[in-house]
Amino acid sequence: MTTEASTDTKLADTKLKEIIAAQEEIFVRRQPKSQRLAEQAKQHLAGGVTSSWQITAPQPVWLSRGRGSKVTDVDGNEYVDLHGGYGAALAGHAHPAIAKAVAEQAQNGTHFAQPTPDAVAVAQELARRFGLPIWRFANSGTEATMDAVHLMRSITGRDLIIKIEGCYHGHHDSVQVSVAPDEQDAGPQEKPRSAPSSSGIPRAITDLTLIATFNDLDGVARLLEENENEIAGMILEPVMMNAGIIKPEPGYLAGLKELLHRHQALLTFDEVKTGLTVGPGGVTRNENVQPDLITLAKSLGGGVSVAAIGGTAQIMAHVADGGYEMVGTFNGNPLAMAATRAMLTEVATPEAYQNIERLRQRAAAGIQDAINENGLVAHVVTAGAKGCVVFSAEPVTNYRGFLGVDDRYSHAHWLYQHNGGVFLPPWGKIEQWLISVQHNEADIDRLIENFAVFARAAGPATGG
Ligand SMILES: Cc1ncc(COP(=O)(O)O)c(C=O)c1O
Numbered sequence: 001m002t003t004e005a006s007t008d009t010k011l012a013d014t015k016l017k018e019i020i021a022a023q024e025e026i027f028v029r030r031q032p033k034s035q036r037l038a039e040q041a042k043q044h045l046a047g048g049v050t051s052s053w054q055i056t057a058p059q060p061v062w063l064s065r066g067r068g069s070k071v072t073d074v075d076g077n078e079y080v081d082l083h084g085g086y087g088a089a090l091a092g093h094a095h096p097a098i099a100k101a102v103a104e105q106a107q108n109g110t111h112f113a114q115p116t117p118d119a120v121a122v123a124q125e126l127a128r129r130f131g132l133p134i135w136r137f138a139n140s141g142t143e144a145t146m147d148a149v150h151l152m153r154s155i156t157g158r159d160l161i162i163k164i165e166g167c168y169h170g171h172h173d174s175v176q177v178s179v180a181p182d183e184q185d186a187g188p189q190e191k192p193r194s195a196p197s198s199s200g201i202p203r204a205i206t207d208l209t210l211i212a213t214f215n216d217l218d219g220v221a222r223l224l225e226e227n228e229n230e231i232a233g234m235i236l237e238p239v240m241m242n243a244g245i246i247k248p249e250p251g252y253l254a255g256l257k258e259l260l261h262r263h264q265a266l267l268t269f270d271e272v273k274t275g276l277t278v279g280p281g282g283v284t285r286n287e288n289v290q291p292d293l294i295t296l297a298k299s300l301g302g303g304v305s306v307a308a309i310g311g312t313a314q315i316m317a318h319v320a321d322g323g324y325e326m327v328g329t330f331n332g333n334p335l336a337m338a339a340t341r342a343m344l345t346e347v348a349t350p351e352a353y354q355n356i357e358r359l360r361q362r363a364a365a366g367i368q369d370a371i372n373e374n375g376l377v378a379h380v381v382t383a384g385a386k387g388c389v390v391f392s393a394e395p396v397t398n399y400r401g402f403l404g405v406d407d408r409y410s411h412a413h414w415l416y417q418h419n420g421g422v423f424l425p426p427w428g429k430i431e432q433w434l435i436s437v438q439h440n441e442a443d444i445d446r447l448i449e450n451f452a453v454f455a456r457a458a459g460p461a462t463g464g
Helices: 003-027 034-043 096-107 117-130 139-154 217-226 252-262 283-285 313-320 334-347 350-373 400-402 409-418 439-460
Strands: 063-067 068-071 079-081 135-137 160-164 209-212 231-236 268-269 293-296 308-310 377-384 388-389
Touching: 003 377, 003 409, 003 439, 079 439, 096 334, 117 135, 117 231, 117 293, 117 308, 135 139, 135 313, 139 160, 139 252, 139 268, 139 293, 139 313, 209 217, 209 308, 217 231, 217 252, 217 409, 231 252, 252 268, 252 283, 268 283, 283 293, 308 313, 350 377, 350 388, 350 439, 409 439
Parallel strands: 160 209, 160 231, 231 268, 268 293
Antiparallel strands: 063 068, 068 079, 135 308, 293 308, 377 388
């Protein structure tokens, strides 16, 4: 690095530190009740929150209500909500069709552990959208991907699975591997290690999960050859969405399917995040590659907890005949099924997707303009209702590229949006915005305006 470049970097560092400190101070000042609740909560809630993802800097935001495209915090500040409950609020908040379906079902009983007719309607619609004929339900993305992994192993009688470095599939043992490893733990890029992503998981289980690099077909071919007749299948997010947004290169998904099938192994698309958000039939339909199994959750239930696992007739026959017991007290819960039916038939409609597409284009163009005008080293990536700003000059094609992106810019951007009345998901460069069916142009313009304010403060010299 030249002396000049190193001085530029130091100046950019100092500027960034200063704007983060100033914005964090404003953030805390605007939220005294949240601050008090955060302290009080620590007495009886571990870490003062209900999920460790809610522990965010400078402090967790406590919400009181959501309506339409907005949420309000306990201090009375209103936000355009593009956090969307980590991608689960494609319906927006208190959507009339969801509220009606839930209220009606609540009057008729919220739990039976016996199937209700809505389950048939939901499975039929999922089959139509995603092209896989047979479905079952669960309650969270974690349960769905756990069932998918079990099922791949049960059918093939093999123990090993392949997972992509940087993909997240929930918090069960087999997939808590190389989710967000740092450089030392990750191993060489051409042969990534299986790095544990959580404590409490036996090494013996972690070792059953082999790691591949996204967009690298050769790496998967090598793993299949080195472990002939031992690999049950592969699970991946077909568009990576726990590392910003990373898209598959042309031919990658089809190539994976071909490779895996050649070795009698199965392919699972984890569409928990992408599912209804990138389009009505997920990446599966957009890319026209039919996997053996699909997992869905998040936005599927219109904000109510639900998940689904879809499979080919042959695979799901193994469930039907008891070869694999796919069970759960709350699977197909009537409240969840009523909300999901409403989501699929009344909320995630073709008109809703058209509106989202208009807003996607508006957000992407507006933010990219502000990037260009202020000389920021960054670019916008979108996929349907989802989008993010990647603070790097180069397109990111896999987790190693993502590791190199400077997270401080994402945090600073998040703070500017928050203080300016737009709630993006916390966790900086990892997460994306979610445009719901209830957002409008004014909401998106607010996102763009806040971004422009941030860009003026942070530009022109950035990391990357
Ligand atoms: C792609 C993906 N799969 C699975 C999960 C786990 O879902 P849940 O948090 O509902 O267990 C997540 C959660 O973020 C996810 O992003």
